[in-house]
Amino acid sequence: MTDDKVSAAENEQINFGVLDCLLGYKLRRAQMVFFDSFSAACSDLGISPGLFGVLVVVKENPGLTQTAVAKALGNDRSAMVAVVDRLESMELIERRPSKKDRRSYALYMTPHGKTFFNGLLERVRAHEDELCQYLESGEKKQLLDMLDRFPR
Amino acid sequence: MTDDKVSAAENEQINFGVLDCLLGYKLRRAQMVFFDSFSAACSDLGISPGLFGVLVVVKENPGLTQTAVAKALGNDRSAMVAVVDRLESMELIERRPSKKDRRSYALYMTPHGKTFFNGLLERVRAHEDELCQYLESGEKKQLLDMLDRFPR
DNA sequence: TATTGTTATACTCTATAACTATA
């Protein structure tokens, strides 16, 4: 196939119709970009966006139960089991038996987890800054503010 | 459990730490809200956000191949097979043998598909407007513009 | 050789229901 003679169907621009003004579609596309970028930056450390969220919440709120972390992040508590298993096997967080309620665990970040998290956070910030180059000064704040307004 | 005496761990506000200023996290949360709203509005019609995207692209670009639609929407062509099967079984689109290339199909929306799409679009617009109540005048345009700038 | 549609496969994520031990 030559460069100056490609079929119309291949060369033609796609018409996205109503998708071009649908927030749901644009949010999904943008989120895919961020997801891929995050993965490229952190997958060699074994951390996905979902695992990162759990790490942050456990770090900032030591002693929370699995169910409380799941609720905070909008996940189901059944899905937390494998996540906590994995983060515990990486020795980043630990389950401690709750003293008040023998049904539940209190989650804590380990000392190694805190060190690991510092390096991880550098990667995450770099990935974030990389993508924020497409925003003008002040726009990131506007964007975060708008995204925060959609109710859960 | 009484209302005025709940445990600190349950009542305490969660500290989201760095997540509060990470676009990737906020985009995911917002997208989940839109996804759930879309599903609530359209799932009884058997249409998910992903199927809707395919419908729009086929409607606006009659005659595209499956691979071209997949590329436009950022999906893998192998995933298109089940999607087109389903939309064809709903008699919304149809595969026609391509005249130029006997390997591929040209995709078209059926007359029934066009009628169906009009009703579907009303639902989608209502769902979009419902969520846009949380944005001030002019902000939706700003938001779409910013989301569009992140490169694919 | 390369590409289209297809199949098989697998992996992640997510959601539901049911079980146990505790409350």
Next chain:
DNA sequence: TATAGTTATAGAGTATAACAATA
């Protein structure tokens, strides 16, 4: 009776590799 963690399970969604037909 209700809840926490767990398990099993199933459904999306997504990605890879390979194949037959065709280019």
